Amino acid sequence: MGEQRTETDGRTVIIGAGIGGLAAGHFLEKAGHECRIFERASVPGGRIQALRKGDAVVDVGTQYFHTNYVETLKVLEDVGLRDRLIPIRAPVRMIRHGKGQLVKHTTVRLKMIPLLSNLRIARPVITALRNLKRIDPYFNSPLPEFEDVELSEYILDKCDREVLEFFVRPIVIAFNQSEPEGESLAHFMRMMKQYLTASDTCLPTGMHSFPEALASTLPVVYDAEAREIVVDRGRVTGVKMRIGEEEETIPADRVVCATPLKEIAPLLPGLSSEEKSVIDEYTYSKMALVVFFMKQRIPDDFWAWVFSRTEGFRAAYTSDALFKCREMIPSGKSVLQVWYVGEAGEELVDEDEDRLVALAQQEMKQLLPDFDDQVESVEVVRQQTGMSRYPVGIYPRLRGFLEGMKRYTGLHLVGDFYGHSTLETVVRSARRTTDSILDGKRTQ
Ligand SMILES: Cc1cc2nc3c(=O)[nH]c(=O)nc-3n(C[C@H](O)[C@H](O)[C@H](O)COP(=O)(O)OP(=O)(O)OC[C@H]3O[C@@H](n4cnc5c(N)ncnc54)[C@H](O)[C@@H]3O)c2cc1C
Known part of the structure; x- marks a missing residue:
């Protein structure tokens, strides 16, 4: 694929064949820029996983594409899958006092919580609506007044325990697989903006057919684990790899690291203790x-x-x-x-x-x-690595971490740490990274 190869652009190695690494490879190859992708596992997809039994395919990782995705839908189009998307519209049933309560997308009042609690939800909703324009799911604009506020404390203060247990907790668990305790309010607002404006x-054929289709067009080496990114005087020069049984150093002028954040620490020499602690605290x-x-x-x-x-x-x-x-x-x-x-x-x-x-x-x-x-x-x-979590106070530190990574010339990061754990977050970060490579610029 791609029109013209630009050999002078140097050697690009991508670590990880999750959707981030594959999208980065796709954008580069489409622009005629060669790359090689190294994946530790024997299949592509990372957190997009399928369980196959007989003729049944069950998504056991990523479940759906939202209709407000932009970059992801374009990539689906490129691999001929966009027309095959089908909508999911079934309602959800909440259990309270052993009884099921149906919640449809059109539900105006949550019947499993008292009327007063329903009314109390209006207060945080008004705050969110007032800030709607500033809330960016993809990490671009800071929300300083909400970043250091803990979600559960905020809901108990502005609403009540009913709202926390029967409205906010199910949402946080289902959409983010985390609990409101310890989670940043800013993260919740970003997540809700992304979900509430989409179906x-x-x-x-299973969500996994997306990474499979991408990988089939790209040079992916499987069972290949990056062990260390080699840096000489601040410049990336290669990656020490284990490929099958062999240890090998692959020369590279730039490395796109498309792994979860926690996988980056062992790969990079010279991280400060603050940088290591950001990686530890930004959990999955x-x-x-x-x-x-x-x-x-x-x-x-x-x-x-x-x-x-x-x-x-x-x-x-x-x-x-x-x-x-x-x-x-x-x-x-x-x-x-x-x-x-x-x-x-x-x-x-x-x-x-x-x-x-x-x-x-x-x-x-x-x-x-x-x-x-x-x-x-x-x-x-x-x-073991599910959806990313944003504990209170992590946003400014994460920004500092990403800024600090710019000291490694030739290193680029791609992942869902640029916003809520979704395919669109990752594909957008792949797009931004590859644009900067193709422009010869460096913006992390
Ligand atoms: C249960 C679940 C449900 C989800 N549901 C949705 C959803 O419905 N919609 C949505 O948009 N998003 C959803 N997400 C989020 C989405 O799956 C992730 O944000 C996205 O898949 C992350 O892609 P990635 O490429 O950044 O990382 P990953 O998918 O984690 O890929 C990273 C890859 O790097 C490889 N790797 C790591 N370290 C190394 C190394 N040292 N050397 C070589 N390879 C390495 C890994 O093996 C992996 O394949 C869900 C996530 C989970 C866990």
């Missing part, structure tokens, strides 16, 4: 997911049950892959995904498989009494 779509959620393949369709036409800690569930929510996208499950049988994320994800990510399945079964039985008899088979998926 969801997905690919019937952990997740344990129990996937039940059912003997038949669960006769309830909704997208997800959302639980609450006050109901005694440890699972944050359960979704039915069949209702998300029927085309992905040709058998027409339900595939129930029980998600342990947020606090439960931290606690259960390394839990023994049998105990995890037993817990999920016991929780599902509270919703479907004959659940055990309906299960055909079960799989467990774990993820």
